Amino acid sequence: MDIIGVTESAVRRIREEIITGRLAPTTRLHETDISERFGISRPPLREAFRLLGNEKLVEFVPRRGTFVAGMSLEDGDQIYRVRQMLECTAIDILSQQDAPSFEPLRGALTEAQELSGKLSVIDNFYVMSRFHVRLIETAGNCWLMSCHQNLQSCLARYQVMYLNMPGSTPRSLDEHVTILSCLENGRHAEAKQHLTAHLERTRQCLRDAMPFGSAEAGRRENKRREGSQG
Amino acid sequence: MDIIGVTESAVRRIREEIITGRLAPTTRLHETDISERFGISRPPLREAFRLLGNEKLVEFVPRRGTFVAGMSLEDGDQIYRVRQMLECTAIDILSQQDAPSFEPLRGALTEAQELSGKLSVIDNFYVMSRFHVRLIETAGNCWLMSCHQNLQSCLARYQVMYLNMPGSTPRSLDEHVTILSCLENGRHAEAKQHLTAHLERTRQCLRDAMPFGSAEAGRRENKRREGSQG
DNA sequence: TTGCTGACTACTGTCTACAATCTACAACCG
DNA sequence: CGGTTGTAGATTGTAGACAGTAGTCAGCAA
Numbered sequence: 387m388d389i390i391g392v393t394e395s396a397v398r399r400i401r402e403e404i405i406t407g408r409l410a411p412t413t414r415l416h417e418t419d420i421s422e423r424f425g426i427s428r429p430p431l432r433e434a435f436r437l438l439g440n441e442k443l444v445e446f447v448p449r450r451g452t453f454v455a456g457m458s459l460e461d462g463d464q465i466y467r468v469r470q471m472l473e474c475t476a477i478d479i480l481s482q483q484d485a486p487s488f489e490p491l492r493g494a495l496t497e498a499q500e501l502s503g504k505l506s507v508i509d510n511f512y513v514m515s516r517f518h519v520r521l522i523e524t525a526g527n528c529w530l531m532s533c534h535q536n537l538q539s540c541l542a543r544y545q546v547m548y549l550n551m552p553g554s555t556p557r558s559l560d561e562h563v564t565i566l567s568c569l570e571n572g573r574h575a576e577a578k579q580h581l582t583a584h585l586e587r588t589r590q591c592l593r594d595a596m597p598f599g600s601a602e603a604g605r606r607e608n609k610r611r612e613g614s615q616g
Numbered sequence: 617m618d619i620i621g622v623t624e625s626a627v628r629r630i631r632e633e634i635i636t637g638r639l640a641p642t643t644r645l646h647e648t649d650i651s652e653r654f655g656i657s658r659p660p661l662r663e664a665f666r667l668l669g670n671e672k673l674v675e676f677v678p679r680r681g682t683f684v685a686g687m688s689l690e691d692g693d694q695i696y697r698v699r700q701m702l703e704c705t706a707i708d709i710l711s712q713q714d715a716p717s718f719e720p721l722r723g724a725l726t727e728a729q730e731l732s733g734k735l736s737v738i739d740n741f742y743v744m745s746r747f748h749v750r751l752i753e754t755a756g757n758c759w760l761m762s763c764h765q766n767l768q769s770c771l772a773r774y775q776v777m778y779l780n781m782p783g784s785t786p787r788s789l790d791e792h793v794t795i796l797s798c799l800e801n802g803r804h805a806e807a808k809q810h811l812t813a814h815l816e817r818t819r820q821c822l823r824d825a826m827p828f829g830s831a832e833a834g835r836r837e838n839k840r841r842e843g844s845q846g
Numbered sequence: 847t848t849g850c851t852g853a854c855t856a857c858t859g860t861c862t863a864c865a866a867t868c869t870a871c872a873a874c875c876g
Numbered sequence: 877c878g879g880t881t882g883t884a885g886a887t888t889g890t891a892g893a894c895a896g897t898a899g900t901c902a903g904c905a906a
Contacts, residue, residue, distance in 0.1 A: 391678055391889070417858065427891045428858090429659040433666050440670040442762065448621055449858065449897065461758075468759040471705045479697070528691075529698040532672065533763040621859070647888065657861045658888085679867065679888065 392426050396434035399424065404443045404454055405508055405542045407550070413454040415444060441539040455540070459596060462544045465537055466589040472534050473518060473585075474578045476525035481574040483526075490520040491566050499559060511545050517562050548592045558584060622656050626664035629654065634673050634684055635738055635772045637780070643684040645674065671769040685770070689826060692774045695767055696819040702764050703748060703815070704808045706755035711804040713756075720750040721796050729789060741775050747792050778822045788814060 400420075403409040421431045439446040445453050480486050494516040501513050515538070522534045561584045568577035630650075633639040651661045669676040675683050710716050724746040731743050745768070752764045791814045798807035 393889090394678075416856095418856090429662070429860095430890065432659070432859090433663055436663050436666045437670070440667075448624075450899095451858075464757045464759050467709070467757060468705070468763065471701065472763075475698070475701045527694045527697060529694050529767060532766060533698065533702075536762065536766065537759060623859090646886095648886090659890095660860065662889090681888075 391430070393430040393433045393437070396424055396426060396431055397437050400434060400438060401441070401443060401539060402508060404438075405511075405539065405546050407543075407547065409454050411454050411456045415452040415454065417452070441536060443539050443543075457543060457547075459593060461540075462592060462596065463589065465541050465544070466585055466592075469518075469534070469537055469541065470582055470585045472530060472537075473521055473581055476522050476527075476530060477569070477574050477578050477581070479525040479527060479530075480569065481572075486524055488524070488566060488570050490524060491517060491569070494520050495559065495562055495566065498562075502559075507546050507549050508542065510549065511542050514558075515541075515545075517566075544592055544596070548595050551595050558588065561587075621660070623660040623663045623667070626654055626656060626661055627667050630664060630668055631671070631673060631769060632738060634668075635741075635769065635776050637773075637777065639684050641684050641686045645682045645684065647682070671766065673769050673773075687773060687777075689823060691770075692822060692826065693819065695771050695774070696815055696822075699748075699764070699767055699771065700812055700815045702760060702767075703751055703811055706752045706757075706760060707799070707804050707808050707811070709755040709757060709760075710799065711802075716754055718754070718796060718800050720754060721747060721799070724750050725789065725792055725796065728792075732789075737776050737779050738772070740779065741772050744788075745771075745775075747796075774822055774826070778825050781825050788818065791817075 400409070400415070409415070415435070417428050417431055417435075421428045424431070435444060435446050435452045438444045439452075442455055445455050447453065497516065498513050501510075503510070505513060519534070519538070522531050561580065565577050565580045565584065568574070568580060630639070630645075639645070645665070647658050647661055647665075651658045654661070665674060665676050665682045668674045669682075672685055675685050677683065727746065728743050731740075733740070735743060749764070749768070752761050791810065795807050795810045795814065798804070798810060
């Protein structure tokens with residue numbers, strides 16, 4: 387069981403607030419305000435900011451403050467591009483293994499099926515993305531996992547935004563089933579094709595659904611950042 | 617110019633000591649000791665540990681302490697595997713762009729040629745790896761950059777270890793030239809082949825040269841970690 | 847009216863001190 | 877003689893306070 391300190395719970399809390407959108411992009415995170423709101427002191431909060439900075443959920447600007455990272459269409463596209471590459475690499479690695487166990491993958495799908503719609507939006511995202519996470523884990527490369535994990539939090543922001551919109555259709559379970567059966571039968575190239583197509587579809591849904599305001603926010607964010615460099 | 621605070625300089629200093637091997641794998645980093653040695657207080661040092669934890673140079677274990685991350689043959693292999701995938705993806709992205717500028721890549725090669733052997737081992741590594749870094753940068757995907765950057769510090773440890781050995785031959789410049797000319801002529805598939813071969817050769821050199829002791833250290837590290845979880 | 851300069855405010859950066867917890871060693875009991 | 881438990885030392889976790897800097901607003905001059 388992980389030891390949960392003040393820093394770690396602050397990380398979780400802020401992460402959740404950013405992913406759910408309660409803390410809007412480019413919002414400034416005042417150390418004093420938040421430490422008071424959370425009832426903690428500033429040093430552990432600063433450690434939390436450093437950790438969240440690694441997840442690219444916030445941007446830590448020395449002597450200026452910490453800001454919620456911006457969002458943009460382009461950013462979302464880039465995440466999906468890298469994600470697709472990471473997961474395809476996982477399949478490549480799997481294809482070279484003797485007899486990888488696909489039990490965790492199958493388990494992820496049944497869990498997703500059972501819990502679908504019964505959880506909060508954010509937990510729903512985590513359950514739904516578990517298939518992809520376990521795919522990476524099965525490859526057994528800790529650096530691949532690290533890269534994938536770094537994407538997860540920011541990906542969650544976009545995904546949760548999509549899931550919050552009316553009429554969003556998260557019925558991609560059968561696509562996952564197809565990918566899994568390809569893997570189990572050793573049809574790795576086909577699995578990669580299905581995976582790529584699945585991610586591309588998801589990305590397109592997300593792109594169509596995304597409000598313009600977020601792209602605008604991202605652009606403002608960039609402007610501010612440029613100003614701080616000069 | 618970046619503002620350099622106490623935390624940032626602590627990060628640089630510790631990072632350099634780990635990469636050069638002055639701080640051996642699995643060494644425990646006592647907060648009090650190091651803060652006294654550096655003449656700083658513990659809170660910024662803890663922030664530095666969190667940042668170094670993101671780079672996987674140290675392992676921050678709550679209530680136990682911070683340890684220099686272990687090294688192993690397997691770990692080195694995994695880094696190279698992911699690195700190869702990231703850089704090949706960069707080439708894929710480049711191949712879809714209209715007219716990418718290869719000037720930064722060419723510049724990296726001339727710099728490497730000029731400065732080769734005139735720098736410290738660690739700076740030598742950074743100059744030599746600049747070609748690869750700029751390849752990623754040219755693709756223009758900030759998440760790809762982020763993944764690559766996370767690998768860099770740990771890669772540096774292995775690479776510096778290799779460069780420190782007698783008889784190491786860092787004469788891979790011509791291989792880079794070949795890759796670059798393939799890229800400039802639009803022969804992307806060929807560029808990826810050369811890149812993969814180049815990385816594979818480098819990995820093999822490193823693997824042959826690596827002392828057993830480091831793998832052993834990595835194993836001890838894992839044992840300790842398992843013990844702490846139970 | 848606009849631009850510049852000064853001071854003030856508020857925030858971040860850092861430090862010192864205290865509390866909580868872990869580890870190691872020793873003593874005691876089986 | 878070995879194992880277990882308790883205590884002491886050390887080390888990490890957190891809080892609160894102070895110093896330095898950046899941003900802002902107001903006043904004055906052009």
